[in-house]
Amino acid sequence: MIDRRPQGIYPPTEEMLAEPVPAEVQERQADSLTKVWKTKTGIRYLMSVNNSEIGKWYSLTCFGFMLLAGILALLVRVQLAYPDMQFLDADRFNQFFTMHGTAMMFLFAVPLFEAMAILLLPAFLGARDMPFPRLSSFGYWSFLIGGIFVMGSVLFDVAPNSGWFMYPPLATEAPGPGSDIWLLGLSFIEVASIAAAVELIVGVLKCRPPGMRINMMPLYAWYVLVVGGMILFAFPPLIAGDLLFELERALDWPFFDATRGGDPLLWQHLFWIFGHPEVYIVFLPSIAIAAMIVPTVAQRPIVGYSWIVLSAVGTGFLSFGLWVHHMFTTGLPNISLGFFSAASEAVVIPTGIQIFVFVATLMVGRVKISLPMLWIAGALAIFTAGGLTGVMIAIAPFDWQVHDTYFIVAHLHYTLFGGMVLPVFAGIYYFHPFFMKTYLSEKAGKWAFWLIFGGFNLTFLPMHLTGLKGMPRRVYTYPGDLGWNWLNLISTVGAFIIAVGFLIFLIDLLRPGKRKLDHRNPWRAGTLEWTDTLTGEDWGVRSIPYITSRYPLWDQPKLVERMDAGRYYLPDAPEGLRETMVTSVIDARPVQVQRVTGDAWVTLWAAVFTGAAFILPTFHMYKPAIVAGAFAIVSILYWLWTSTARKPEKEMKDVGLGLSLPTYASGASAVGWWAMWITMLGDSTAFASLIFGFFFYWTARPDFPPMGADHADGWLVALTTGAILLSWALTVGARELNRRGHVNPARLCLVAGPVLAGVAIWLLTLSVLGLSPSTHTYPATVCAIVIWVVAHAGLGILMQLYCLAGSLFGKLDPDHDADLWNVTLFWHFHVLTVLVATAVIGLAPRIL
Amino acid sequence: MTDPKTQTGSRQDEFEFFEESNALWWITLAPTTWAVHFVLAYGGTAVWCAKFGETQGVTVARLSIAGLTVLALGFIGWLGWRSVRRWKPRQNDMEDLSHPEGRHEFLGHAAFLLCIISAIGVVYVAMPALFITTCR
Structure with missing residues (x-):
């Protein structure tokens, strides 16, 4: 095993920081950074993945969608100006108000948070870039394609017209592709949102500058952390809802059809479990901007930093207990309404606290x-x-x-x-x-x-x-x-x-x-983004500073000068690679140099194919959609293979100020592992929403499951569980064997694992072949859970084979096993999913 | 990091994680308690009212919520007490920020404030069960 502990001196002493950097060294370093980070020109500009380019495109695109949605609002207002107006007919009016709400929420408010965070966060943190620039790029292109698709439907008179919350049965029964456009287009964008959330959470936790402890982060970062977490729990229920909804639209599985055991209220639950937190998801990052501006205006630190953290975290939690206040008229028991009414009143307290903190800061500051x-x-x-x-x-x-x-x-x-x-x-x-x-x-x-x-x-x-x-x-x-x-x-x-x-x-x-x-810091602010030079360089910061204050520009007088001189960390790029620094979660001690991915077309291609896979089914073109999906998978595999977790040319690197850091990390110290963990948390929430659906029907409907209904075959379900458990054990085994240098046995595990998982897919599919999901919600729910498990098992197989290929072709060895750690983590989550799923479809109906 | 050779890097990360990521989780414990209390109160009542409400009324659900509330408040109270000890309220200045104690106390303070808000949330959510006596 290679010793990857950081070596040398940390934290830097004042003498080290005071030592000047010779002018010619400064010049050479700046040149090499410029070369490495240079933004491409011409058509190749579109290859850019740098956070400042993506952030600008993203923000402008959101703004463009907002203007379009605003025009729709104006047209709606014209129609309502006088009684009995005939400016718009009823159907077009419905399309317009639906698209106004949809676009403002999904194409403006939420993505603008991501856009601004991608643009600003690295600057707040003195980082060169986000940890996964290509993921930002993929998210942006996905958003653009999905947004144009959804928004464009207005021009063809086929826009969704059932209101932005798409209540069934109105929306499920709506003729034309409008509802499908909404469902598939927005699911695609929701996936991009979750990708952004993963990126931002990892960015806040692992890409802070050395010394910026968790209690010193700019408040914006706290809000991003909270909102990223909220996205992980809020968006997946909607994705699960979208899946059920689309299964009803495309295959006539009656999830929301009351005549066949369904219940339209399930959609309302799933939509608002997403929809209410979403209000706070757009509110918190915006108020976070206020938390950055107010101290600058008052020219003093924020009064009550911990109170803002309380407010953000408290609001984040409480906002999940409010969703039924959108459903007060649906006939739920009064006592249930009472719980949500109470929580809705309680959330006012943390929300109000931050307003008082701002007012207090302004009162004690010197406001201009x-x-x-x-x-x-x-x-x-x-x-x-x-x-x-x-x-x-x-x-x-x-x-x-x-x-x-x-x-x-x-x-x-x-x-x-x-x-x-x-x-x-x-x-x-x-x-x-x-x-x-x-x-x-x-x-x-x-x-x-x-x-x-x-x-x-x-x-x-x-x-x-x-x-x-x-x-x-x-x-x-x-x-x-x-x-x-x-x-x-x-x-x-x-x-x-x-x-x-x-x-x-x-x-x-x-x-x-x-x-x-004319001045680098025109508002005389205290936070790191204002160290940026007058022209703004592609590399962001010249060197990554050592931070000892919440407002470093106010409290660390020589900071800018030393950053500019390249006195701090990573002032150079001698290997010609884009790099940023990874630090520990709580105290921001330097732990690794992260090689970040550079400009590429592949993310654009991946987004185009993924988009096609989501968009084509709207027009019932399922075969081309499958082909597009296959191309999307190939593009993403190519992207991962060629640019992530690459073996470094040397294991340790001198980062300046007498500190040497590893250039590779695996397991819990790698950013990729964190990204997987966070992604799987969101994925599990979507799965939990499906399971919630099962039990919701059981509570809401006396005929769930119907008397004498066919169940999934118990023995086959049990065998599936066994096969998946074995496949999981083999994956863990492969990781451990590989780590100990037993490469060939590890490879064998990675051959047997996918075979077993394949067998599990086959068994589970067989177990439900006899059910007819379009007859009743019960078999439909069971089949939806099976679809979920099978799709994830397929993904698990792909990951195991990816590691096998990595081992065979030298990308993965006992000292460089990040991929295998991440895949094992996926399998931990997957095995839990399978245990819950098989218990629910195999055991629960026989007990309930 | 006085002895860089022995206490840095990923092992440092892990060590920090055991000590202080506990604190990061710690600050979410009180709101999580609120969330669990909320879900159990709502979910429990929903199931109870759907399956047994018509015949047996809502008394069992209300009593269960009362019990849950006492448990939740007790746990939050304990968390709050532990957090205050971590926080050690006293006059401190900006200099303290960049020392480990500063971070330690901050997490204690934030956790304590979250305990208060969570306790209020729990009491609010329990109130419907106090006043509403039917499943209608």
Whole structure:
């Protein structure tokens, strides 16, 4: 075994840091970094995987989708301006409001969090890049393709039209491909979101600069950590729901059809278990921007750092106990409503705390109001108003009165504008000098703010009243004698005022000749992103600093000078490889030099094929979809094989300041292992949602399972469990044998493992062959669980064979076994999945 | 890291993990207790009301929730007490931040605050069971 412990001196002493770097060395190092990190030009620019390029594309794409969704909103408002308008017909109106909501949530709010985090996080952490740049790139292209597909459907009059939450039976029965476009297009984007979450969590935990202990992270990083975790638990239930929904659409398996043992409420549960946390998933990262701006404006550290952490973590947890408040009128027992009402009131406390922390920081600081602060102030005012109506509608009897009226529309726009749109604008004004190296116009910014802020209140404040006067949501027109006329007209006027504000912002954003950045730290902020040079280099930081403060630019006077001189870590790239530093989770001690992947086309291809595999089934082209899926797998395998967990040219590397770090890691110290762990956590949540479905039916339906129903064959299910357990044991065995140098026995395990897993797939499929899933929800649920297990077993086989190939072709040996550790981790999760699944389909129906 | 040869790298990582990742999990323990209490209260009542509610009323479910609440609050109280000991409330300055004790105390403080919010959450969630006496 190679000794991969870091060697040398850490932490660096003041004398070491004070020692100057000779000028010619500085120049040579900067040159080699420039060469390695250079962004390609021309068509090859699209190969870029660097976080700053991906982040910019991602943000701009989100912004583009937002403008399109905004135009849809304007058209909807025109139709509602006067009673009995004939501007849009009912079907088109339905398409437009559905796409407005869908695009704003799935194509703007959530992806913009990912976009901004990918753009900003490495800079906050003084890192060169995210740990998995190609994953960001894959996520971006997936998002772009899926987004264009979903959004484009509007132009062909086939857009989904059942509301952004797609309630069955309306959505399951809807003719045309609209619902399928929603389901498949968005599932694809949800996968990209989970990929981003994995990347961001690992980024926060493992890519901090040396010395930045967990209690010193910028608050933004805490929020990213919490939100990343929330995505892992919130998105998978929707993916599971999408799977069931699509099985009903494509194969007529009656999960949501009450006449065949289904229940439309299961969709509502799965959708809102996703949907409510999602509100906080878009709110928290935006308020995180406020947590970065407020200390700068106040020119002092945040008051109550721990309180913000409490607030973020507390909100993250409590937000999962609220989902049924979207379902108060569905006839659940009052006592159940009570639990969710109570949790909905409780979440106000942590949410409110962070607002008080901001106010306190501003009160004790020396505030100079700036443009970003203006937007934050507007955000706090609007969000507070939205929060107060939230407290009202969290009370079930009040909600029964206003459910599905414009009061709800007003409430949700107050929370989303205050909690997301305005803070994001603050962020754009604040960070524009960092990522574009120019200033946005102060004057245009103020105009945009007052138009958007004023227009917003003009549009949505009257809507509370419109709702209380009884106007339901989603109606395409209304008669003129109900007292809603002037309220609607005001709202429409307001909407156009907002649009003018956006237009001014857009012109300012895109116009050439903006004032160039004249100072590296124009807001006199304290965090690391403002060490970036006036022109911004592709390599991010010149050297990775040693941090001893929460606000290093305020407290470490020589920091910038030393970073620039290359005095700190990794100032050079003599091997011609892109590198960033990996540190320990809690105390950020240096542990490894991570070689990050460089520019490539393969991620783009992988996204195109994955996209095709999701999009083609919308048009019932299943064979081409399977071919595309195969190509996607091949592209991803090629990408992994050629660029991840490569054997390094030397085991240890001098990173500067007398410290030597390993260039390879496997097991729990490798970032890839963490990524697998986090991915599998999300995957398990999706599986848990399927199991929840099983027990939900059992609770909600007296005929689940139906009397005398056929079950999955007990013996075959039991044999499957045995075969999977053996295959898992062989995988673990292969890892241990390989580690001890017994390469050939390890290879044998990796041959026998996939064979057994293949047998398991065959047995499990046989066990349910006799069931007819389209007759009743029970066999359909059993088959859906089987599909899940079989697909994962297939993936497990692929991974075992990948390691076998790695061992045969010299990519994997006893000293370089990261792949095998990651695959074993997958199998740990898989074996648990199989144990639960076989217990549920094999044992539970015979006991219940 | 006074003796870099013996206490660095992945072993350091593992060591740190046993000591302080416990603390990172530690700060999520109280909210997790809230979540478990919430799921059991909601799930238990849902199953009870669907299967036995019509014949046997909701009393058993309410009593179970009362018991669960006492257990949850007791556990959170214990967590809170341990967290305060870790936190050691006292006057500290920014200098302390970059020392291990600073991180240690921060995690204690954050965990303590989360205990308070979780306890409030548990009490809130228990209240419907206190007031609502039917499965309707």
